[in-house]
Amino acid sequence: MDRSNGTQTSTRMVRLHQRFPSHRLTRGVRRRLDDTIDLVRLQLDALPDGVYQPVPGIPVRKAKRSVGTRSRWTAMEPVVERLGVESALDVGANVGYFPIMLARRGIPSVALEADPKCVRTATTAVRRNQLDNVAVTSLEFRPDTLGLLPATDCTLLLSLWHHLVRELGLDTATHLLRGLWARTGKVMFFDSGEDEMPESFGLPRMVPTPDAWLTEYLQENCADGRVEHLGRHRAFDADGFPTDRALFAVIREAPHGR
Numbered sequence: 001m002d003r004s005n006g007t008q009t010s011t012r013m014v015r016l017h018q019r020f021p022s023h024r025l026t027r028g029v030r031r032r033l034d035d036t037i038d039l040v041r042l043q044l045d046a047l048p049d050g051v052y053q054p055v056p057g058i059p060v061r062k063a064k065r066s067v068g069t070r071s072r073w074t075a076m077e078p079v080v081e082r083l084g085v086e087s088a089l090d091v092g093a094n095v096g097y098f099p100i101m102l103a104r105r106g107i108p109s110v111a112l113e114a115d116p117k118c119v120r121t122a123t124t125a126v127r128r129n130q131l132d133n134v135a136v137t138s139l140e141f142r143p144d145t146l147g148l149l150p151a152t153d154c155t156l157l158l159s160l161w162h163h164l165v166r167e168l169g170l171d172t173a174t175h176l177l178r179g180l181w182a183r184t185g186k187v188m189f190f191d192s193g194e195d196e197m198p199e200s201f202g203l204p205r206m207v208p209t210p211d212a213w214l215t216e217y218l219q220e221n222c223a224d225g226r227v228e229h230l231g232r233h234r235a236f237d238a239d240g241f242p243t244d245r246a247l248f249a250v251i252r253e254a255p256h257g258r
Contacts, residue, residue: 096122162193
């Protein structure tokens with residue numbers, strides 16, 4: 001019985017399979033499918049108000065806080081460079097703009113966020129930017145989760161403190177601020193809602209000015225920290241109207257053992 005024909009056909013199939021392994025084809029199909037699903041999910045999660053930050057790699061046109069987000073990064077980046085930051089944690093990272101910008105500088109970063117839509121968008125943004133040095137963590141920041149957070153050179157606490165005051169009270173918000181500072185090796189970036197926020201937030205009266213009050217508050221609660229004012233930047237009040245807020249860098253002056 002002549003088996004040469006069958007042997008030749010089988011050999012050709014093996015060689016074809018070796019040239020085009022099935023796992024490569026499967027991976028390519030899966031990647032295209034994931035991209036399609038991501039785009040649909042991004043569009044749905046962006047409804048009705050768009051995304052909050054202008055994250056690179058996210059094909060959603062409307063970013064509510066484009067101007068203020070970019071101006072904050074412009075003010076923060078020289079401080080990051082000057083201090084030689086090598087790791088970062090963004091608490092309340094939203095859709096991940098700042099961790100992605102830090103990661104693009106080669107700084108491994110953790111994006112901590114509790115909102116499921118923001119977590120999905122940030123995860124997609126990290127993948128679309130082909131970054132392997134950003135961890136997107138779905139976790140609510142509160143006293144019983146504080147101990148789970150890593151120690152890093154740089155901590156970002158942006159536009160979150162006033163929400164902590166409203167939900168947990170000033171004393172607990174201060175406790176959380178101190179806990180973050182204890183995990184911060186070099187610098188903490190901070191901003192907050194100010195006098196534009198309604199009484200329902202329970203914020204203290206920031207007299208004589210919000211800039212002065214917040215500077216003193218940070219100085220008192222961040223031991224061995226020196227407060228630098230990094231300008232005022234575009235934000236929005238509780239009703240969505242434009243306002244501006246002070247941005248601060250709290251820089252650790254004494255060596256910090258972690």
